[in-house]
Amino acid sequence: MQQxxxxxxxxxxxxxxxxxxxxxxxxxxxxxxxxxxxxAMAPLFVSDEYTLRLLVISLYFGSLAMTFDFTGGYINxxxxxxxxxxxxxxxxxxxxxxxxxxxxWAGLLAGALLTGLIGFFTGLLTLPLxxxxxxxxxxxxxxxxxxxxxxxEGVTRGARGLxxxxxYENATTTAYLYIxxxxxxxxxxxxxxxLRSPVGLAFRAIGQNxxxxxxxxxxxxxxxxxxFTISSACAGLFGxxxxxxxxxxxxxxxxxxxxxxVMALSFIGGSGSLLGGVFAAFxxxxxxxxxxxxxxxxxxxxGLLLILVMIFYPAGLxxxxxxxxxxxxxxxxxx
Amino acid sequence: MDPNTAANLLxxxxxxxxxxxxxxxxxxxxxxxxxxxxxxxxxxxxxxxxxxxxxxxxYGLDPISSIIIASLLSFVAxxxxxxxxxxxxxxxxxxxxxxxxxxLTAGLSxxxxxxxxxxxxxxxxxxxxxxxASVQILGLxxxxxxxxxxxxxxxxxxxxxxxxxKTRTGRAIRGVSQDEQGALLVGINLxxxxxxxxxxxxxxxxxxxxxxxxxxxxxPYGGTxxxxxxxxxxxxxxxxxxxxxxxxxxxxxxFESVSYFFLGQGWQEVASLALLILLLLFKPTGLFGTQIKSxxxx
Amino acid sequence: xxxVTNLQAGYGQLQVLWDVSLDVAQGEFVALIGPNGAGKTTTxxxxxxxxxxxxxxxxxxxxxxxxxxxxxxxxxxxxxxTEELNLFEAMTVRDNLLLGAYSSTDSKKNRLNLEQVFExxxxxxxxxxxxxxxxxxxxxxxxxxxxxxxxxPRLLMVDEPSLGLAPKVVIDVFNALKALxxxxxTLLLVEQNVNHTLQIADKAYVMEQGRIxxxxxxxxxxxxxYLSETYLGRR
Numbered sequence: 001m002q003q004x005x006x007x008x009x010x011x012x013x014x015x016x017x018x019x020x021x022x023x024x025x026x027x028x029x030x031x032x033x034x035x036x037x038x039x040a041m042a043p044l045f046v047s048d049e050y051t052l053r054l055l056v057i058s059l060y061f062g063s064l065a066m067t068f069d070f071t072g073g074y075i076n077x078x079x080x081x082x083x084x085x086x087x088x089x090x091x092x093x094x095x096x097x098x099x100x101x102x103x104x105w106a107g108l109l110a111g112a113l114l115t116g117l118i119g120f121f122t123g124l125l126t127l128p129l130x131x132x133x134x135x136x137x138x139x140x141x142x143x144x145x146x147x148x149x150x151x152x153e154g155v156t157r158g159a160r161g162l163x164x165x166x167x168y169e170n171a172t173t174t175a176y177l178y179i180x181x182x183x184x185x186x187x188x189x190x191x192x193x194x195l196r197s198p199v200g201l202a203f204r205a206i207g208q209n210x211x212x213x214x215x216x217x218x219x220x221x222x223x224x225x226x227x228f229t230i231s232s233a234c235a236g237l238f239g240x241x242x243x244x245x246x247x248x249x250x251x252x253x254x255x256x257x258x259x260x261x262v263m264a265l266s267f268i269g270g271s272g273s274l275l276g277g278v279f280a281a282f283x284x285x286x287x288x289x290x291x292x293x294x295x296x297x298x299x300x301x302x303g304l305l306l307i308l309v310m311i312f313y314p315a316g317l318x319x320x321x322x323x324x325x326x327x328x329x330x331x332x333x334x335x
Numbered sequence: 336m337d338p339n340t341a342a343n344l345l346x347x348x349x350x351x352x353x354x355x356x357x358x359x360x361x362x363x364x365x366x367x368x369x370x371x372x373x374x375x376x377x378x379x380x381x382x383x384x385x386x387x388x389x390x391x392x393x394y395g396l397d398p399i400s401s402i403i404i405a406s407l408l409s410f411v412a413x414x415x416x417x418x419x420x421x422x423x424x425x426x427x428x429x430x431x432x433x434x435x436x437x438x439l440t441a442g443l444s445x446x447x448x449x450x451x452x453x454x455x456x457x458x459x460x461x462x463x464x465x466x467x468a469s470v471q472i473l474g475l476x477x478x479x480x481x482x483x484x485x486x487x488x489x490x491x492x493x494x495x496x497x498x499x500x501k502t503r504t505g506r507a508i509r510g511v512s513q514d515e516q517g518a519l520l521v522g523i524n525l526x527x528x529x530x531x532x533x534x535x536x537x538x539x540x541x542x543x544x545x546x547x548x549x550x551x552x553x554x555p556y557g558g559t560x561x562x563x564x565x566x567x568x569x570x571x572x573x574x575x576x577x578x579x580x581x582x583x584x585x586x587x588x589x590f591e592s593v594s595y596f597f598l599g600q601g602w603q604e605v606a607s608l609a610l611l612i613l614l615l616l617f618k619p620t621g622l623f624g625t626q627i628k629s630x631x632x633x
Numbered sequence: 634x635x636x637v638t639n640l641q642a643g644y645g646q647l648q649v650l651w652d653v654s655l656d657v658a659q660g661e662f663v664a665l666i667g668p669n670g671a672g673k674t675t676t677x678x679x680x681x682x683x684x685x686x687x688x689x690x691x692x693x694x695x696x697x698x699x700x701x702x703x704x705x706x707x708x709x710x711x712x713x714x715t716e717e718l719n720l721f722e723a724m725t726v727r728d729n730l731l732l733g734a735y736s737s738t739d740s741k742k743n744r745l746n747l748e749q750v751f752e753x754x755x756x757x758x759x760x761x762x763x764x765x766x767x768x769x770x771x772x773x774x775x776x777x778x779x780x781x782x783x784x785x786p787r788l789l790m791v792d793e794p795s796l797g798l799a800p801k802v803v804i805d806v807f808n809a810l811k812a813l814x815x816x817x818x819t820l821l822l823v824e825q826n827v828n829h830t831l832q833i834a835d836k837a838y839v840m841e842q843g844r845i846x847x848x849x850x851x852x853x854x855x856x857x858x859y860l861s862e863t864y865l866g867r868r
Contacts, residue, residue: 078434125612129619132372132433136570137615143563144608151601158601256559260441267438300449306442310435311424503735510721510732516683517719521784522707522736 027192032275040181043174052173056180056245058285060238063184065265065277067234070191072263073272074200075227076207077126078135081142082262085232087254088145089115089239094162094249095155104167104244111240112233118145119232123225130210139256146254161250164243176245183241187234191274194230203227264306270318279317342473344592350481352588353488354543358561359568359580360492361539367575368512368532371421372437375444376540376565377558381451383409383541384553388460391548398465402487402545409541413534416443421533422526444558451555461552484546491542492581495535499577508532512575540565567607571614573624583622634659634819635680635711635788639689642679649675651843652689657788662820664830664851666864667840673823674716676840677790681713682706694787708736710787716796716823718777722766726757726776729765733783743783750779753809771802778809782818789813790821795829807833827864831855839864 023033042055064086072078079085089111096107122141126134149156156162167179194200202223205213214220243249262277265284269276288302309316358380365373383405390401420439428435468479499505511518511528518525543561544553551557568587572579590610595603614622635657642650649672657663665673678684680691682703691698698706707713721729730750734743751758754775760768765776774794781789794810795803803826811833814820824830831837831851839847839860847860854860 078437125616129615132437132574133615133619135372136566137612139566140570140608140611140615144605144612147601147604147608151605153601260445263438264442300446300453303442303445303449307420307439307446310439310442311420311427314428314431314435503731503738506724506728506732507735509724509728513721513723514719516715517721518732519683519703520681520707520713520715520719521732521780522704523732524702524704 025196026189027196027274028189036181036185040178043177049173052177054286054289056173056177058282059177059180059184059278060242060245061262061265061285062278062281063180063187063238064235064262065269065281066184066188066191066274067231067238068262069266069269069271069274069277070195070231070234071227072266073274074195074203074207075224077138077224077228078263079142079228079231080135080139080256080259081122081145082138082235083256083258084142084145084254085115085119085235086239086242086258087149087249087251088118089236090243090249090253091149091156091162091239092236093240093243094164097165097244098162107243108237108240111243112237115236115239116229116233119235120225120229122232123228126228127221127224142254142256142259146251149251149254156249156251159250159252161248162243164247164249166247167241167244171244176241180241180245183237187237188274191230191234195274199223199226261302264302267314268306268309268316270316270321273316273318276316276318276321283317339474340596343475344596345589346472346475346477348589348592349585350477350485350588351592352585353485353492354547354584355564355568355588356581356584357488357491357539357543358565359572359584360495360577361536362565362569363572363575363577363580364495364508364532364539365536366569367577368508369421369529370433370436371440371533372433373536374437374440374562375447375558376536377560377562378444378447378451379409379412379537379540379558380544380561381553381555381558382412382447382537383544384548384551384557385451385455385460385544386541387545387548388462388553391462391465392460398483401465402542405545406538406542409544410534410538412541413537414530416537417530417533421529425526425529444562448555448558455553455555457555459552459554462549464549478549480549484550487542487546491539495539495577504528504531567611571611571622573621576621576623579621579623634661634694635821636692637676637680637689638691640676640679640686640691641688642675642684642686644675644684648687649843650679653840653843653845654689655838655845655848657819657821659819660817662814662833662835663822664834664837665821665823665840666825666827666830666837669825670842671840672843673840674792675843677713677792677821677823680790681711683713707784710785711790712781712784712786712788713790714777714781714792714794716792718773720765720773720777720780722764724765725762726765726768727761729776729780730757730761730783733780736784742785746783746785750782753782753812754779771798771805774798774802774806775809778806778813782813786818788819788821790823792823793825794822795824795826803829827860 020030039055039059043052046052068079068082092111092114093104093107096102096110097104100106122138125141126137129137150158167176195203202213202218205216205218206220206223210220242253265280266277268284269278269280284302284305313319358376362373362376365371386405386408387401390396390404391398396404420443421436424436424439464478464480466479466483469476470479470482472482499509507518507523508528508531510521511523511525515525518528540561568583569580571587572583587607591603591607594606598606637653637655640650640653641648653672653676655663655665665676667673675684679686680698682698682701686699693706693709693711696709698711721732730747731743734746737743756772757776757779760772765773768776778791778794791810794806798806807829810820810822822830822834831854834851836850837848837854838845839854847854847857849857
């Protein structure tokens, strides 16, 4: 995405490019804005409840993939316990909604804060570790969270689960879609801005070559912790949304299967692209859903797709997109 | 605690530990030699269980033959998997091998689970027992199945040990795990060793699944628990350390047995995980791991 | 025995070897000398098949080796002992040596070869149950050479055998190489220690910046003015 310094518009004809530049700097290039607009206008043309639900789920998983990528694609730490963080946010939001009268937004906030805190501690735990050990440690932290959720029946009602009221009375699927879209937009812009700042540069340095980064004066501790905390908080936030949307939270939410799904989307979309996973989600989730009658086959295809992408095209959708853009630019230059 | 209970705990712990050790050895081998974080290990356990079930129940073979056939089938499955999936990945994926291989096994795990579901359905395929007998040990009555499964596990581990230490091919496998270029220089065909190793790892998993058929029936998602247990043990031992995996298997088995008695199912899991996290904090490379090989990092 | 013709090779975008040609006849002791970064190690690696050649060809015992996988090349008797040694650190000295004989399944022959290695390097026999990673620098070098010998090499390529070793140990290593040569093993040596090397080698090639700049018998080269001044510091 190009970044151009916007000059202060002195007359109307300069206002438009300045606006475009400002939006670009927030990570909202024209193609992305177009997609967002299509998504936002979808409920106007689609009244089919089923399709709307599909859109919500796709956006939900896309948001999770984006959050996952913030850690996996930048500081090169694959958080195997990701689903547990999402689930933690879900439980927090659920408990706030059930036991207090603070309202849904307080619950979401609580979820984000609590999960951010746990993420911070997980980051602390993984500090002396490198590579696959980070992933293993976060996996075990995730499993611990899940085991706790099952064991602390007094709080979580264990496997019976917590029933969560909707985000507000009589909320429709369309309402949920717009709420999620808003959350997604805010989180995306924040993440994008962070990545574009010197902090993001530090993330990438750590991800590429930990030792070199350290030798160059980048404090890996601080940035690792920062990254873990932020991505966990976002995961918790979306988890809170899940709690209200689905209406029931069980320990199952934290299971490895969901982490794998999010991870697959993130990598198929392209590691380090932030939005690649979102596109992958909108591509694959409706696609697999349309193979309705062959629901089990859908999971097989999912797995096969991941395998094939890993072997033949690890750069993912984002890589495809980049290659296509390059080819178009080359053609433009030639003509 | 009365001596009877203590004996019971010890016995349960040892029996569990043996099978954990078996599964962990397979996983440690695959990681140590091929640098693959194998997340489909449980699916080969299930394959062994299915194969043994059909051999024993459908074809009416005796228990030992069923278990042997199941192990061989698992070996073949492992060989096919390596040739079909990992060999092409090795050719194309030099830089991001660890994460790509892991994701491939994650995808493989999903595929296998759902293929099992498609082919065999969701029914639990179990048996009451292979041998309709029980054994008296330390004043306790234990089913013959469990004792024999334990014996098989020990036998397999011992056989693997001898194979790795004393034979030419076993030595070659160890060599590949320590220095790939060195292995090339002495004339070892890396690709063949990789295939053999994966076959062996899968065979051990299948052997575990087949031996324990009476305790854990075969069903599509039956691989998750063995997978987690294996990874647990391997992480405690130190990734890639095969000898350590055996010892750690028993330690984990005993620990689980004791903590289950005192804490019950739910909290036992928490206790195990807490222990693991503490261990990793103080010794990130595991109990027996030495330095972290740079190739394990990205 | 070994014939390298117009070899080009490199790493990624970087070309390191330019038209390198050399020959090693059976029973010869050939040295490849030159400054750091001249491409000597790259040459050996290309011959052993560890890096692909980009042009030219290498034949060993009449067979083309360029393009063949390194483990096959090793099995034809072209054994490469690298500078970093590539020992199996967590294995015993004995196991390392046994693995050196991997390409042969004749256990009787292997046992005889093992005894021969122990005769040449008695220290290895003394330490045979020790892990390779616990040996001293000189002992590791000897183990690497011993492991190479276990394969009954027709041609042994050794990369910088004296690097980092104490002078006394260097003498031991060179004596061992001389003894090997005496046993009929053809040797191709890469060395920075020009003086020592020219004393024992039959002929040498001098490499600079990826090319062969000088070649000839050791006697000729020792008298060569350029060589004396540049590498032996004589005026």
